[in-house]
Amino acid sequence: MSHGHEKKTLRLDEVTIPRNHWWNTFMVAGAVAGVAGIGATFALGAADHHQLYYSYLTSFMYFLTLALGGMFFVLIQYAARAGWSVVVRRIAENMMATVPVFAVLFIPVVLGMHDLFHWTHAEAMEDPILKGKESYLNQEFFLIRAGIYFAVWIGVALYFYRSSTSQDTTKDLQTTRRLQAISAPAIALFALSITFAGFDWMMSLDPHWFSTIFGVYTFAGSVVATFAFLAVFSVMMRRAGLLGGVVTTEHLHDLGKLVFAFTVFWTYIAFSQYFLIWYANMPEETIFYRHRWENSWANISAFLALGHFVIPFFFLLPRTIKRNATTLVIGSLWMLFMHFVDLYWVIMPNHHKHGVHFSVIDVTAFVGVGGVFLASFAYLTKRHATVPLGDPRLPESVAFENF
Amino acid sequence: MVSVPKDFDPRTYDPVEHRAPLVLGDHDFHTVTESIARPVEWKPPIGWYLVLAASLSLLGLFGVAIGYLVWEGIGIWGVNNPTSWGWAIVNFVFWVGIGHAGTLISAILFLFRQKWRTSINRAAEAMTIFAVMCALSFPTIHVGRIWLLYWVFPIPNQMAMWPNFRSPLLWDVFAVSIYGTVSALFWYTGLIPDLATMRDRAKTRIRQVVYGFFALGWRDSNRHWQHYEKAYLILAGLSTPLVLSVHTIVSFDFAVSQLPGWHTTIFPPYFVAGAIFSGFAMVITLMVVCRSVFKMQHLLTYRHFENMAKIILLTGSMVGYAYAMEMFIAWYSGNPYEQFAFLYRAFGPYAWAYWIMVSCNVISPQIFWFKKARTNMAVLFIVSIFVNIGMWFERFVITVTSLSFDFLPSSWAYYSPTIWDVACFAGSFGLFLTMFTLFVRYLPMVAIAEVKTVMPQANPHHASGMTTATGGH
Secondary structure: OOOOOOOEOOOHHHHOOOOOOHHHHHHHHHHHHHHHHHHHHHHHHOOOHHHHHHHHHHHHHHHHHHHHHHHHHHHHHHHOOOOOOHHHHHHHHHHHOOHHHHHHHOHHHHHOHHHHOHHHOHHHHHOHHHHHOOOOOOHHHHHHHHHHHHHHHHHHHHHHHHHHHHHHHHOOHHHHHHHHHHHHHHHHHHHHHHHHHHHHHOHHHOOOOOOOOHHHHHHHHHHHHHHHHHHHHHHHHHHOOOOOOOOOHHHHHHHHHHHHHHHHHHHHHHHHHHHHHHHHOOHHHHHHHHHOOOOOHHHHHHHHHHHHHHHHHHHHOOHHHHHOHHHHHHHHHHHHHHHHHHHHHHHHHHOOOOOOOOOHHHHHHHHHHHHHHHHHHHHHHHHOOOOOOOOOOHHHHHOOOOO | OEOOOOOOOOOOOOOOOOOOOOOOOOOOHHHHHHHHHHHHHOOOOHHHHHHHHHHHHHHHHHHHHHHHHHHHOHHHOOOOOOOOOOHHHHHHHHHHHHOOHHHHHHHHHHHOOOHHHHHOHHHHHHHHHHHHHHHHHHHHHHOOOHHHHHHHOOOOOOOOOOOOOOOHHHHHHHHHHHHHHHHHHHHHHHHHHHHHHHHHHOOOHHHHHHHHHHOOOOOOOHHHHHHHHHHHHHHHHHHHHHHHHHHHHHHHHHHOOOOOOOOOOOHHHHHHHHHHHHHHHHHHHHHHHHHHHOOOOOOOOHHHHHHHHHHHHHHHHHHHHHHHHHHHHHHHHOOHHHHHHHHHHHHOOOHHHHHHHHHHHHHHHHHHHOHHHHOOHHHHHHHHHHHHHHHHHHHHHHHHHHHHOOOOHHHOOOOOOOHHHHHHHHHHHHHHHHHHHHHHHHOOOOOHHHHHOOOHHHOOOOOOOOOOOOOOO
């Protein structure tokens, strides 16, 4: 457990991405894919606006939840004064710092409001139940709320990002103390904003339907995918020699444990929602699952239960799987895939009510938003050290061992 | 420069705040054993007998209340139609909730490598088991015909009657009894090395035989420890989902129904957060007292209390989040019955109970944003009492408000408890306190072997590194 003496100098150049490294190509490829993907999405979607915006929203939510999950990871590490995670925290910080890009990526959602949200239509609001929600579900307040969410996220993300990266050189203890102090209130803001963003951007796609757990559901999916993303990039960057050799099997093991634990947590939340609605069998609630059990949607629903829980549960359970970089990456990539299936399953049945209709726009939107996200992530990674060099708990993290 | 101090010790090492050690003062393994064993080995002070007498009196009251209940029937309670679930269910959920902290501390904090759990886990687990006993007594007596209780078990009988497997009340039987069993096993497993310590220290033959019997021949050998550690990890892994499942099932008792105020999807995680919240409050209540009565200031330090206060703040805020979600979605749903249920909770005849709940559970823990409050024993004690009260009222609000104003206004009725409701509830504290009073007298209330592992002497690099973590008795 304690390993004295391992004196090792971690120099800045060991944790900086070299000029001619493939990481630069990765970044450029991401940017190209982003522009091409979003361009193709709009070109192909010109004929079918509904498909365009639904596909776009799915991918937007997918990558946004990754960025927000990164924020949650950073906040929770500070709040818990965690030592083990310092060597991988910068990856999450870079995910988190892409949030301002999503404020721009949100523009198509605003443009597509009429195609996405039934409640934006005046005639829809003649429905007495929707009429009652008008003070919440109206375009002005919807946009104001979106503004508030982004203000909170950008504020928190940039504050933590700038403080942490500046600590690389200042090595100031005070920075850590300050971030620790504000991490807990920031978590409260995070919880409320992701909840209502989930209500606004996913739950209100069917304005009649409601579920008190939906905010927690949004959060649970986001966090699983984030831990998986962290595991994948920790392994990838470690193999590319970009992390200064400080990320060890021990850190991967812990990330694997978190992927596993939150896979179960997601299942717990998803099951709670499903089970209570199934049991009470009230039409205004069961409609959500009714749509998702219609024709080919039933296959996706069954696949979600199997692929988001049963398979990863047994796959990730053994210790050896989590301590082997290759198998950990396989499990994590699978969870990243399943997170997309989850969001697709939440969002898309509002458009294709009677069965699954895969569209090429689903792919172009994913490539587009994903390209922009990964390019931003790669760019941010390049700008600073890949490991928080000035964090006072870095030595503890380097020496960390599971026992 | 990446370097780790030579005597790097993850238990106390922290470059930012220089964490306080988990065992204060100039203690070695032997003095720690002495200080923990003292209340078990010394002649108890008169105060202990007084507390035991008071607890036993309450326990007697419980017996009388139950006896009369069995004789007369549950009509002696205030339950009416439509409020057919009264204090009995409220008390059941209250006690089950309290029974969550112990196993959470032992299992989940263990998996999260929270070393500070070692000073509090033993007493908290004991509290868990006693709370589960109190909890189980309420559904047991609520069935009315107690002698037919065995019907809840799926055993064939001559009437070919099987329990209704679709009823969450039946799941409760399984969930709570499995939880109680595993918690007791977990607690006992952790006790074995300490029972051996007590055996070896025994001054009387009877003590030696009894502690020795339960110590299962523990000899502190390397092989024993290897088995022990493995068993502990496995039990921790098994207990973690159990901790969550119990209150999830309890929440199903309400949430699978179609009753406004009961049927809402956030109930499972909301109940689990509430259970941890109330459990930690009870741990603080008991530990503040034990700390000063048994002179355990060096083991139950400010750092322990500060951490528990943070958990109270976190889970209290989660409960507040759930209240807010219920309110918001009740409005958002557009369902007039749902809206009515929540409006009546907050502003109807039970508004007093609702606002007690909100003030105690959501507002009072907010004081723990301040370190001064988290490290002040008086504040900790008072807030923990508030939380205990608030969590009882939460279950009261949920159970009673939804039932007493149902869909048909002609059947509405205000629910009031009778003296027998009060007697049963007060009596359950008698059971709880009797068990706890006996526990602190006959078993080491801090895990001796475990607490030694968080002392600097347990570090192989420690200057006096000749001692072993388990020695000293």
